[in-house]
Amino acid sequence: MHTEDADDWLGIPTPLETSKQHILLLENEIAELNQQLRAARENIFKLVNMQAQTERDRDEALGRLRERSGEAARLRQQVRDLELLGRAKDRANEDLRKQIQPPARAR
Template sequence: MHTEDDTADWLGIPSPLETCKQHILLLENEVAELNRQLRAARENIYKLVNMQAQTEKDRDEALARLREKAGEAALLRKQVSDLELSVRSKDRANEDLRRQIPAGARGKLR
C-alpha cells in the first residue's frame, strides 16, 4: 500500500517542512520589500513636506511684496489724482485769465 510519504519523493512533491520553509522565505522577502517601499514612501513624504514648507515661505514672501507694491500703487494713484486736480485747477485759472484779456490782445500773445 502506498501512502503520501511514499510517493512524495518520486513525484517531486515537497514535504510539509519544505513547504513551510518556502513560505517563510516568501514572507521574509515580502516583508523586506514592504520595508523598502515604506522607507521610500517616508523619504518622499519628507521631501513633499519640505517642498510645501518652501512653497508656503515663497507664497508669504510674494504676498508681502504684493502688499508692498499695492501700497506703492495706492500712493501713486493718489499722486496722479492730486496732479490731475492741480492740472484742472490751473486749466480753469488759464481760461479765466484768457477771458479777462480783450479779444484783440489775445492774437498778439500767441
C-alpha cells in the same frame, strides 16, 4: 506504500519544505515592503519640505504684493491730485485768457 514515500518519489515537497518556502516568500515580501516604506517616507519628507518652501515663497510674495499695493494706492492718489491740480490750472489759464482777450466788437 505510504503517501510520504509517494510524495518523495513524485517530487512533492514535504510540509516542512513548503513552510520554509512560504517563510522565504514572506521574508522577501516584507523586505520589499520595507524598501517601499522607506522610499515613501523619503518622498513624504521631500514633499513636506517642498510645501514648507512653497509656504515661505507664498508669504514673501504676499508681502511684496502688499508693498506694491500700498505703492499703487499712493500713486493713484498722486495721479488724482495731479489731475485736480491740472484742472485748476486749466481753469486759471482760461480765466486769464478771458481777462486779456479784447472784447468782441459789435458790427
